[in-house]
Amino acid sequence: xxxxxxxxxxxxxxxxxxxxxxxxxxxxxxxxxxxxxxxxxxxxxxxxxxxxxxxxxxxxxxxxxxxxxxxxxxxxxxxxxxxxxxxxxxxxxxxxxxxxxxxxxxxxxxxxxxxxxxxxxxxxxxxxxxxxxxxxxxxxxxxxxxxxxxxxxxxxxxxxxxxxxxxxxxxxxxxxxxxxxxxxxxxxxxxxxxxxxxxxxxxxxxxxxxxxxxxxxxxxxxxxxxxxxxxxxxxxxxxxxxxxxxxxxxxxxxxxxxxxxxxxxxxxxxxxxxxxxxxxxxxxxxxxxxxxxxxxxxxxxxxxxxxxxxxxxxxxxxxxxxxxxxxxxxxxxxxxxx
DNA sequence: GGCTACGTTCGA
DNA sequence: TCGAACGTAGCC
Numbered sequence: 001x002x003x004x005x006x007x008x009x010x011x012x013x014x015x016x017x018x019x020x021x022x023x024x025x026x027x028x029x030x031x032x033x034x035x036x037x038x039x040x041x042x043x044x045x046x047x048x049x050x051x052x053x054x055x056x057x058x059x060x061x062x063x064x065x066x067x068x069x070x071x072x073x074x075x076x077x078x079x080x081x082x083x084x085x086x087x088x089x090x091x092x093x094x095x096x097x098x099x100x101x102x103x104x105x106x107x108x109x110x111x112x113x114x115x116x117x118x119x120x121x122x123x124x125x126x127x128x129x130x131x132x133x134x135x136x137x138x139x140x141x142x143x144x145x146x147x148x149x150x151x152x153x154x155x156x157x158x159x160x161x162x163x164x165x166x167x168x169x170x171x172x173x174x175x176x177x178x179x180x181x182x183x184x185x186x187x188x189x190x191x192x193x194x195x196x197x198x199x200x201x202x203x204x205x206x207x208x209x210x211x212x213x214x215x216x217x218x219x220x221x222x223x224x225x226x227x228x229x230x231x232x233x234x235x236x237x238x239x240x241x242x243x244x245x246x247x248x249x250x251x252x253x254x255x256x257x258x259x260x261x262x263x264x265x266x267x268x269x270x271x272x273x274x275x276x277x278x279x280x281x282x283x284x285x286x287x288x289x290x291x292x293x294x295x296x297x298x299x300x301x302x303x304x305x306x307x308x309x310x311x312x313x314x315x316x317x318x319x320x321x322x323x324x325x326x327x328x329x330x331x332x333x334x335x336x337x338x
Numbered sequence: 339g340g341c342t343a344c345g346t347t348c349g350a
Numbered sequence: 351t352c353g354a355a356c357g358t359a360g361c362c
Contacts, residue, residue, distance in 0.1 A: 274344050274359050301355055305343055
């Protein structure tokens with residue numbers, strides 16, 4: 001599970017207590033570092049080109065290296081290629097914050113189990129599925145809005161809502177947490193307690209959300225990715241099975257294969273259901289195949305996704321996630337989502 | 339029906 | 351134990 005923690009660790013240098021020992025050299029300077037990250041988000045085409053160029057360089061490099069006397073082992077290739085592109089991402093093993101380039105530059109997203117047409121959740125108006133921000137009507141505003149001082153969240157809002165049962169606007173509103181929200185409500189609906197206020201550090205809301213998810217859930221042995229996966233699976237399975245099950249944290253104690261109790265009791269049929277990518281882990285967020293790994297090179301016969309895009313959750317055994325019962329802290333963490 | 343990719347099997 | 355190959359589910 002250490003790899004999960006490292007792969008989804010999006011903690012900011014000040015968002016946690018450095019309990020895990022490593023030190024961050026990154027000291028965000030508002031007004032200096034932030035625009036750098038903004039660039040990476042508002043210019044997805046540039047990011048894509050950069051990544052493609054990087055992959056190509058890797059491929060060329062390793063191709064030449066293989067011909068040389070000391071070829072690189074596959075693990076070394078993987079370790080090198082898997083290194084995040086962005087400086088800040090090297091600290092977190094993820095992009096500075098999750099910009100859905102796939103959405104921004106038009107690639108159709110992989111079907112992830114974030115939700116479906118309906119997820120049986122009540123008490124929240126949701127006119128569209130979460131991935132509704134993939135629709136064209138969101139793309140222009142997401143990708144073309146100037147990054148004004150007050151609307152820097154706008155291009156991010158849709159992505160921050162990936163996997164969340166809220167609309168992009170709703171998500172953004174929650175993340176902004178206007179001052180009119182009472183402090184108590186802010187913890188519950190706007191942001192998390194124990195988190196640095198958004199205004200103090202110019203960080204994308206997604207980073208902060210995941211920071212809390214990590215720090216809160218991780219302490220109980222449940223990583224953010226695990227929990228998000230479970231939530232997503234609950235939603236997805238409700239959609240597929242047609243049975244009614246709530247998305248409440250209590251439901252997360254259920255089958256990690258994404259089966260509600262009714263479905264899991266059906267026997268092998270539900271167990272055979274293919275799992276879907278969580279859509280939130282670093283590999284799921286990777287947009288392009290490396291073209292170098294064995295899966296890419298052997299795509300015709302291997303039928304496998306690029307090793308660097310293989311969902312962290314799917315790498316685990318199907319039953320591994322349910323061995324860790326979500327703690328109350330994890331439940332509190334995800335109260336925000338529902 | 340084609341494509342992608344998850345799950346399983348099997349060999350090294 | 352790991353990775354390649356295969357079957358096939360899921361999606362379009």
